[in-house]
Amino acid sequence: MTTSESMPPTEHNRKYFVIKCGGSILAQLPDEFYHDLMKLKSEGIDPVLVHGGGPEISHLFQKLSIETTFVDGLRVTTDQMIDTVEMVLSGKINKQLVRKIHRAGGKAVGISGVDGGMFRCKQTEQALGRVGEVTYVDRSLIEQLSISGYIPVISPVSMDENGQSLNINGDEAASAVAQSLHAEICLVSDIPGIYKEIDGEKVVFESLDDIKIGTLIEEGTIFGGMIPKVKGAVAALSDQVPSVIILDGREQNALLKAVAHKTIGTRIVRKELINVTN
Numbered sequence: 034m035t036t037s038e039s040m041p042p043t044e045h046n047r048k049y050f051v052i053k054c055g056g057s058i059l060a061q062l063p064d065e066f067y068h069d070l071m072k073l074k075s076e077g078i079d080p081v082l083v084h085g086g087g088p089e090i091s092h093l094f095q096k097l098s099i100e101t102t103f104v105d106g107l108r109v110t111t112d113q114m115i116d117t118v119e120m121v122l123s124g125k126i127n128k129q130l131v132r133k134i135h136r137a138g139g140k141a142v143g144i145s146g147v148d149g150g151m152f153r154c155k156q157t158e159q160a161l162g163r164v165g166e167v168t169y170v171d172r173s174l175i176e177q178l179s180i181s182g183y184i185p186v187i188s189p190v191s192m193d194e195n196g197q198s199l200n201i202n203g204d205e206a207a208s209a210v211a212q213s214l215h216a217e218i219c220l221v222s223d224i225p226g227i228y229k230e231i232d233g234e235k236v237v238f239e240s241l242d243d244i245k246i247g248t249l250i251e252e253g254t255i256f257g258g259m260i261p262k263v264k265g266a267v268a269a270l271s272d273q274v275p276s277v278i279i280l281d282g283r284e285q286n287a288l289l290k291a292v293a294h295k296t297i298g299t300r301i302v303r304k305e306l307i308n309v310t311n
């Protein structure tokens with residue numbers, strides 16, 4: 034996946050690659066991961082980072098003796114909790130990532146769904162409290178930063194039409210960003226891909242389609258934080274987003290392999306595409 038050498042990238046022909054870094058893996062990502070980001074950028078592919086930070090938020094709530102609950106992988110977020118969520122995601126974690134990219138020799142700008150009114154969101158459902166879903170992404174800020182040589186680092190925290198902050202799941206935010214940029218997505222987590230336990234052994238699926246994913250959720254093979262991940266992935270699949278890959282960010286050259294469509298992690302594609310390639 035490279036851009037033509039004769040045609041310098043403009044906002045019209047840029048090739049974006051959306052990378053979502055889960056909170057489960059952030060602290061364990063090797064320096065090589067950040068160097069590979071720079072490599073992508075130097076090869077004419079614009080990485081756009083979206084991050085989570087669920088474990089860090091849970092850890093802080095535990096210290097504050099505030100109980101947290103999840104429904105299908107989404108954190109029930111009360112009015113009292115939302116500011117803490119925003120501080121952890123848009124403050125601490127966002128800036129940690131920006132610092133790491135700079136240490137690797139790159140340039141990054143940390144923003145959240147609020148900045149430039151990038152995400153338009155609505156509350157998901159009353160029972161989840163201040164949890165939202167993205168209904169529209171204005172890609173202009175991402176484009177401007179990318180054109181200027183920066184890697185955008187996006188915290189998913191956002192707001193509704195009244196300016197009230199909303200907690201958005203990182204995987205769902207990444208899916209919305211990728212749809213808007215017509216980019217492939219790489220969901221970086223702490224597992225080698227989506228697996229099923231067979232005779233006590235975790236067998237990783239090399240590829241999965243939307244139909245099979247539905248079955249795996251129903252039978253309980255896919256649970257917890259993996260649910261918003263695969264739902265976001267399936268929602269993003271389109272002519273412009275042909276596949277989404279879920280992988281372990283600690284694997285050697287994970288990002289480069291994902292971009293080159295080499296065998297790594299689990300690739301999620303639409304059913305008709307699996308039929309064509311298999």
Ligand SMILES: Nc1ncnc2c1ncn2[C@@H]1O[C@H](COP(=O)(O)OP(=O)(O)O)[C@@H](O)[C@H]1O
Nearest residue numbers: 055056057222224226227228254255256258259
């Ligand atoms: N079938 C599955 N294959 C792999 N992981 C799964 C599966 N079902 C549920 N999970 C869980 O999903 C977790 C990844 O989701 P999550 O904790 O939200 O990660 P992240 O913080 O990286 O977004 C894994 O650590 C694993 O416990």
Ligand SMILES: CC(=O)N[C@@H](CCC(=O)OP(=O)(O)O)C(=O)O
Nearest residue numbers: 055056085086087107108202203
């Ligand atoms: C609504 C909702 O669940 N928001 C997530 C946002 C962070 C996130 O998505 O973090 P991971 O990618 O590490 O799971 C949360 O509060 O945990």
